[in-house]
Amino acid sequence: xxxxxxxxxxxxxxxxxxxxxxxxxxxxxxxxxxxxxxxxxxxxxxxxxxxxxxxxxxxxxxxxxxxxxxxxxxxxxxxxxxxxxxxxxxxxxxxxxxxxxxxxxxxxxxxxxxxxxxxxxxxxxxxxxxxxxxxxxxxxxxxxxxxxxxxxxxxxxxxxxxxxxxxxxxxxxxxxxxxxxxxxxxxxxxxxxxxxxxxxxxxxxxxxxxxxxxxxxxxxxxxxxxxxxxxxxxxxxxxxxxxxxxxxxxxxxxxxxxxxxxxxxxxxxxxxxxxxxxxxxxxxxxxxxxxxxxxxxxxxxxxxxxxxxxxxxxxxxxxxxxxxxxxx
Amino acid sequence: xxxxxxxxxxxxxxxxxxxxxxxxxxxxxxxxxxxxxxxxxxxxxxxxxxxxxxxxxxxxxxxxxxxxxxxxxxxxxxxxxxxxxxxxxxxxxxxxxxxxxxxxxxxxxxxxxxxxxxxxxxxxxxxxxxxxxxxxxxxxxxxxxxxxxxxxxxxxxxxxxxxxxxxxxxxxxxxxxxxxxxxxxxxxxxxxxxxxxxxxxxxxxxxxxxxxxxxxxxxxxxxxxxxxxxxxxxxxxxxxxxxxxxxxxxxxxxxxxxxxxxxxxxxxxxxxxxxxxxxxxxxxxxxxxxxxxxxxxxxxxxxxxxxxxxxxxxxxxx
Numbered sequence: 001x002x003x004x005x006x007x008x009x010x011x012x013x014x015x016x017x018x019x020x021x022x023x024x025x026x027x028x029x030x031x032x033x034x035x036x037x038x039x040x041x042x043x044x045x046x047x048x049x050x051x052x053x054x055x056x057x058x059x060x061x062x063x064x065x066x067x068x069x070x071x072x073x074x075x076x077x078x079x080x081x082x083x084x085x086x087x088x089x090x091x092x093x094x095x096x097x098x099x100x101x102x103x104x105x106x107x108x109x110x111x112x113x114x115x116x117x118x119x120x121x122x123x124x125x126x127x128x129x130x131x132x133x134x135x136x137x138x139x140x141x142x143x144x145x146x147x148x149x150x151x152x153x154x155x156x157x158x159x160x161x162x163x164x165x166x167x168x169x170x171x172x173x174x175x176x177x178x179x180x181x182x183x184x185x186x187x188x189x190x191x192x193x194x195x196x197x198x199x200x201x202x203x204x205x206x207x208x209x210x211x212x213x214x215x216x217x218x219x220x221x222x223x224x225x226x227x228x229x230x231x232x233x234x235x236x237x238x239x240x241x242x243x244x245x246x247x248x249x250x251x252x253x254x255x256x257x258x259x260x261x262x263x264x265x266x267x268x269x270x271x272x273x274x275x276x277x278x279x280x281x282x283x284x285x286x287x288x289x290x291x292x293x294x295x296x297x298x299x300x301x302x303x304x305x306x307x308x309x310x311x312x313x314x315x316x317x318x319x320x321x322x323x324x325x326x327x328x
Numbered sequence: 329x330x331x332x333x334x335x336x337x338x339x340x341x342x343x344x345x346x347x348x349x350x351x352x353x354x355x356x357x358x359x360x361x362x363x364x365x366x367x368x369x370x371x372x373x374x375x376x377x378x379x380x381x382x383x384x385x386x387x388x389x390x391x392x393x394x395x396x397x398x399x400x401x402x403x404x405x406x407x408x409x410x411x412x413x414x415x416x417x418x419x420x421x422x423x424x425x426x427x428x429x430x431x432x433x434x435x436x437x438x439x440x441x442x443x444x445x446x447x448x449x450x451x452x453x454x455x456x457x458x459x460x461x462x463x464x465x466x467x468x469x470x471x472x473x474x475x476x477x478x479x480x481x482x483x484x485x486x487x488x489x490x491x492x493x494x495x496x497x498x499x500x501x502x503x504x505x506x507x508x509x510x511x512x513x514x515x516x517x518x519x520x521x522x523x524x525x526x527x528x529x530x531x532x533x534x535x536x537x538x539x540x541x542x543x544x545x546x547x548x549x550x551x552x553x554x555x556x557x558x559x560x561x562x563x564x565x566x567x568x569x570x571x572x573x574x575x576x577x578x579x580x581x582x583x584x585x586x587x588x589x590x591x592x593x594x595x596x597x598x599x600x601x602x603x604x605x606x607x608x609x610x611x612x613x614x615x616x617x618x619x620x621x622x623x624x625x626x627x628x629x630x631x632x633x634x635x636x637x638x639x640x641x642x643x644x645x646x
Contacts, residue, residue, distance in 0.1 A: 008376060010334035015341060015380040022406040023382035038384055059335045064414035090409035094450045100443040103435060107424025110463075110511075116420045118336060121364045122343045123417035126410035127450070128362075129346035141481040142434060144427065144511040146463045160460050161415055171577055189427075189463035192514025212581055235462060261492045261499060262535070266468075295616035297636040299497070301643050313646045315618030320637035322619035326630040 013039040017056055018065060022089060027070040027081025057082075065089065091126055101127065101134035110144040115154045146189055150211040153187075155218040156196055160184045163229065165201070165222030169215040177215045182207070183227045188235040197235040199227070208239050241284070251289060252304045253279045259299035286311045294319070339411075340365070341373055345401065346410045353398045374399065382406060418451035419461055427465035431516070433474035434465075434509065467515045469533030474509070476539050477518050481506045486546035487520070490538035491531055499537060500524065505548040521548035528552050568603040571610055572625040575600060579620035582613070599624070611636060 016037045021028065034040040034049055043049035060067050066088035072081035096104065104127055111120035128134060152168065159166045166184060171177035183199040185206075193210055200207040254276045255263065267281035279300075283289035290311030293302060297316075302309040332340075344363055348354065360367040374392050381389035381403070393400040413421075422444065429440045480487050487504045504520040507528070511517070515532055522529040528548075570589065575582050575598040583591050583600040590601045604610055607629055614623050614633040623630040 007334045007337070011337045011341065012376055012379055014334060014338045015377070016382070018338070018342070019380060019382040019406045036383055063335055063339050064412060066412075086409070089411060091412050092450050092452075094446050096443065096446055099436075099439050100446065103425065103428070103439050103443050104421055104447075106435065107421050107428060110424045110427070111420050116416065118332070118340075119414065119416040120420040120424070122339050123413055123421050125340075125343035125347055125363055126413060126417070127421075127447075129343070129350060129410045131350040139435065141507070142478070142509050144424070144431075144434075144465055145513070146424065146427065146465075157416070157461065161419075176577070186460045186462065188461070189514065191464070191467065192512075212584075213578075229460070233459075236464060259497045261497055265492070265534075291616045291618065294618060294637075294640070295612040296497075297612075297615050298640040298643050309644070313641065313644055316615070316637045316640050317646070318619035319615055319617065320634050320641065322622050323614065323630045323634035323637070326622070326624060326627060326634075 009039065013037065013052075014056055014059065018060065018084065021067065021082055021084040022086060024083050027068070027072050027083045029072055029079055029081055033082065093130075095130065096127055096132065098132060098135035099138060101132060102136050102138045104128075105134055105136060106139045106142060106144065110146045112145075114146060115157070150194060150214070152196075152211045152214040152218050153194060156184060156187060156211070159218070159220065160187050160196075162224035163227060164220050164224040165226060166218050167221040168218045170209055171213055171215055180207075180209070181221055182209070183222075185229045185233050186235040187211075188239060190236065190239050195235070195239050197233070197238050206238065249283060249305065250280050251283050251293075251302060251308045253281060253293070254301045254303060255279045255296075256299040260296055263293075263296075263300075283308070290315050337373075341377060342407055342411050344370075344373060345377065345404050345407050348399055348401050349404055349408045352400055356394055356397050356399055359399055377401075377404075413451040418447065421447060422451075423461050423463050427463040431465040431467075431474065431511065433471040434478055434511075434516075465511050465514070465516075467511075467534055469516050469536070473533050473536050473539050474516060476541060477506060477509050477533065480541045480546060481509060483541075484546050486542040486544040487518070488540050488542050489518075489531060489536055492535040492537055502531075503542070504529070504531065505546045505552070507548055507552065507554050519554060521552040528554065568605040569626070570601050571604045571623065571629065572599065572601045573610075573614075574598070574622040574624055576617075576620045576622070579617055582621060607632075615640075 016039070017033070020033065020036050028036070030050075030053065033053070034043070040049050040052065043052060057067055066084060068083055068085060068088070069080045070083065072079060104124060108120040108124040111117050156166065158164075163184070165181065167179055167181045169177040170180045181201045182196065183201060184196055185198045186196075188195050188197065193212060196209040196211060198207065198209075199205070253260070253263070253267075254272070255269075255278075257275050257277060260279065263279055263281055264277075267279045269280075270278040272278060281289075286305075286307045290308055293300060293308070293312050294315040302312050344365075347363060348359065351359070356370060357367055360370045363370065365373070371394070374394060377390050378392045379389070383389075387403070390404045391402045425440055425444050425447070428435050429437055429444070477487065479485075487506055489502050489504055490499055491502055492499050502525075503523040504518065505523075506518055506520040508519040509516065510519055510530070515534065518531045518533060518536075519528065520531070521527075573582065577596060580598050583598050586602055588600040588602045592599050610623060610629060611633055614621050615636055623633055
């Protein structure tokens with residue numbers, strides 16, 4: 001047997017406890033459980049056993065194992081008994097076909113390099129246990145990745161599921177990080193970025209936070225279930241319309257022929273005859289679009305609106321000043 | 329990734345046993361691959377299971393044999409059914425399936441819908457959290473483009489693309505033998521052997537201006553290797569020159585997104601060095617960042633950035 005305090009010994013103890021409580025047809029008293037599970041029997045004192053057992057019960061429940069506390073029949077009235085009902089434990093027997101198992105594999109693989117790799121893999125093993133072999137060839141050439149390497153993802157995922165308020169440091173580009181208090185509503189991946197939507201309780205307004213801009217630790221700042229998520233919460237719409245209330249404005253550009261191809265794709269273009277074309281492009285935030293437009297340097301000019309024009313000039317000037325200081 | 333704890337391992341064991349019980353005599357190497365664990369890990373797991381039971385008598389313990397590399401498992405009836413899906417487990421699969429459903433053209437939507445319906449049934453208790461986590465895999469690429477790529481891959485045909493290279497701001501025509509259809513960081517890519525570059529390339533599908541399946545075999549050359557995408561889409565060569573960038577607050581992502589040779593933080597500034605084959609890419613990144621990304625070296629590239637910015641400012645009379 002591995003040393004009694006090693007992780008392997010603990011896994012073994014938990015496994016024995018699960019099997020014992022699944023096997024029994026009647027709730028078992030603590031004393032009976034201690035007799036049956038070897039590692040409990042070897043506990044040096046009653047207190048040591050009690051501590052271990054309390055922790056173990058908690059861990060099983062966290063894994064979703066339905067540990068039931070029931071009264072033991074007459075004579076033991078004061079003492080609770082424990083068991084796991086197989087009907088509550090077992091995954092409902094639903095038969096997945098080979099092509100369905102394949103598409104489940106594709107969905108699970110999407111998490112394989114992310115925070116949720118382990119639960120995704122466990123879920124897939126459970127659903128594939130039945131003996132039907134997946135038609136994996138069907139998607140051998142497709143690979144989807146839901147990149148979630150941001151350290152904030154794990155704690156926010158838990159907080160969203162538990163409906164627990166959190167606080168974290170958050171920095172918008174070019175600004176110092178400040179602490180924000182949020183009631184998390186949802187986590188959404190859009191255009192390759194994960195966003196948290198929720199109620200910013202300092203501002204009393206719904207807000208969108210990009211996970212990559214969260215700095216430091218995400219800390220719980222309230223009890224689970226202490227608020228409700230609005231029934232009409234639409235994270236995708238919130239992310240699209242953030243800051244501008246969903247309204248998209250148009251920026252008018254003059255773009256040198258042959259350049260700005262990516263912009264032309266997204267906008268409406270009118271060819272000019274002087275080597276410059278007109279392009280109209282929807283945008284939601286002058287600051288965000290200004291950075292993108294600045295990357296084209298002198299191959300485009302912003303005509304309107306002034307807010308975007310000024311923002312582009314600011315970005316270009318900051319870039320020029322900073323790089324002139326580097327010197328040759 | 330945090331190391332696996334005792335209860336994490338228990339979750340894995342409880343999911344491995346039912347799979348093995350339904351495949352008595354399965355080859356251990358095959359089992360490890362199918363279960364997504366290493367063979368050494370599977371052997372360790374089996375050894376641990378061998379000591380578990382609902383009592384201490386031999387007939388109360390799980391019996392495991394791996395003789396001849398074949399796994400036989402008995403006396404495991406109590407845990408022969410998989411445990412219900414936890415909310416997190418059900419959610420990962422639901423989010424993945426819904427995202428695939430939204431990216432039309434990639435996979436058969438009727439299969440995905442059938443699977444989602446069954447998953448809903450299998451994980452009834454997870455339904456209440458389903459809407460809380462969502463991933464959008466659809467991007468600005470056209471359904472038609474995704475469909476054509478998927479079709480060429482299934483049939484092993486060559487593709488003809490008209491492709492926009494924004495870093496150079498130009499369109500090019502290429503014949504490509506498709507290898508994979510990949511969604512990475514929210515964008516769909518075709519990975520394939522590009523006959524123009526004579527190398528493996530990733531093509532962002534939203535930059536494909538025109539696409540058709542050619543009546544030609546699309547098997548990539550034997551030497552073509554798919555990339556490990558863990559480091560992202562950006563691939564540098566050791567032959568490329570080094571560039572040193574200073575990243576100000578809000579632009580640190582550059583150091584996380586691209587593979588760096590070195591990375592140091594001091595006084596709120598992150599300094600990274602990376603290998604870059606395309607100076608134009610750095611010039612445009614620096615212009616975009618407006619001082620948020622400062623080119624330290626090479627100095628002539630810094631001067632080029634300053635020159636481009638001044639030329640643009642002159643056009644505004646600023």
